[in-house]
Amino acid sequence: MRRTARPLAGTALAVAAAALAAAPAYGAAGGLEVSPSSAVPGGQVTVRTAACGDGGTATGDASAVGAGSLSLAPGPDDQDATGRFRVPPSAQPGTYEITVTCTGSGRVVTGDLVITLTGVRQQVHPRGSVKTGVGGALGPDPVQTAAGVAALAVAAAGGTWLLHRRARGDGI
Numbered sequence: 001m002r003r004t005a006r007p008l009a010g011t012a013l014a015v016a017a018a019a020l021a022a023a024p025a026y027g028a029a030g031g032l033e034v035s036p037s038s039a040v041p042g043g044q045v046t047v048r049t050a051a052c053g054d055g056g057t058a059t060g061d062a063s064a065v066g067a068g069s070l071s072l073a074p075g076p077d078d079q080d081a082t083g084r085f086r087v088p089p090s091a092q093p094g095t096y097e098i099t100v101t102c103t104g105s106g107r108v109v110t111g112d113l114v115i116t117l118t119g120v121r122q123q124v125h126p127r128g129s130v131k132t133g134v135g136g137a138l139g140p141d142p143v144q145t146a147a148g149v150a151a152l153a154v155a156a157a158g159g160t161w162l163l164h165r166r167a168r169g170d171g172i
Contacts (some may be wrong), residue, residue, distance in 0.1 A: 032100055032111030040116060041091040045098075047072065048082045051109045052102035056081050059103065065096040065113060072100060091115050 033048045045062075049072070052058050058072040058081045065087060072083035081100070096113045 032098065032109040034098055034111040034113050037112070038114040038116055039087050040118070041087055042089045043087050044084060045087060045113060046082065046084050047098055047100060047111065048080045049100055049102075049109050050080045051100075051107050052081045052105065054079050056105075057103045058083075058100045060085070061099040061101075062096075062113075064098070065091050065115060087113075087115060093117055 031049065031051070035046045035048070036043075039045050045067075047060055047062075047070070049058065052072075055074045057074070060070040060072055060083050062068060062070060062085050067085040067088060070083045070085045072081035074081060081102075083100075093115050096115065098111050098113050099108060100110070101108050
């Protein structure tokens with residue numbers, strides 16, 4: 001029991017540490033929330049932070065993605081500084097850092113924006129037959145399916161006839 005407990009505890013601690021390190025720093029701690037975190041060229045992105053305090057304002061820099069600077073002002077709840085920008089149509093796929101500097105304190109917070117060429121993926125429903133070469137190789141054509149069934153029936157009848165002759169001793 002002791003032999004397996006230590007490696008399992010070490011593995012659990014390593015997984016917990018990795019999860020904490022990968023967790024984004026949002027909320028009251030004052031990180032930058034980028035929404036949506038993945039956008040397409042031409043899409044609109046909203047950035048929000050609580051790092052500037054209640055009613056604080058900030059200046060954002062989205063020039064890494066080619067959008068330039070933006071202003072952040074208190075949102076409808078008068079707590080978080082919020083701003084928007086449009087991703088340029090010429091933006092290339094990749095991960096870009098968005099930086100925001102609070103006006104009063106000079107505090108700098110960053111967040112990542114991922115640019116993709118495809119939008120939000122929708123569930124795809126399969127259509128048609130599987131082209132595996134085995135089983136469904138004839139496709140959904142009813143004439144070819146009937147020919148295959150007839151060939152199998154002839155083979156089964158011929159095999160049964162040969163086995164019956166052999167069992168009777170007719171010379172085969």
